[in-house]
Amino acid sequence: GGQERSEEHARETAKVLNEMSPDYLGLLTLLLDEETPINDWVRDNRFKLLSPIEAVQETYWLLEDLNLQNCMFRSNHASNYLALAGNLPEDQKLLMDELRQILDRPEFMSGRYNRRL
Secondary structure, eight states: OTTTTHHHHHHHHHHHHHHHOOSEEEOOOOOOOTTSHHHHHHHTTSSOOOOHHHHHHHHHHHHHHOOOSSEEEEEOSTTSSSOEEEEETTTHHHHHHHHHHHHHOGGGGTTTSOOOO
16 A cells, blocks of 8 residues: 555455454565566655554554454564564454554664564
8 A cells, every 4th residue: 555545555454354354464564576566666756665653553553453353463574663473352452552652652663673684
């Protein structure tokens, strides 16, 4: 969805996931290959990638709308800005609280939360 459709992307993804009812959900953050059309779109400013804080917000919206049972949730891939792990629905509030702390204090993103690539 990029910056313009981030909230829609998160909430519509949650709807689909709620219908699928997965037992495992892993999030990855988009990484671009130099030789792909979408990378050209970013260079030409036709597609805007999310900043680290925008990626946190998108994850918050996704979690906010998820209604999953017995689902292992992971967002701990090296592509992600923030490592999260828990089980849904038990840890959903805890995960959202962690994201909310960062959204309320975005300066916490600098230095501490960086991709591990």
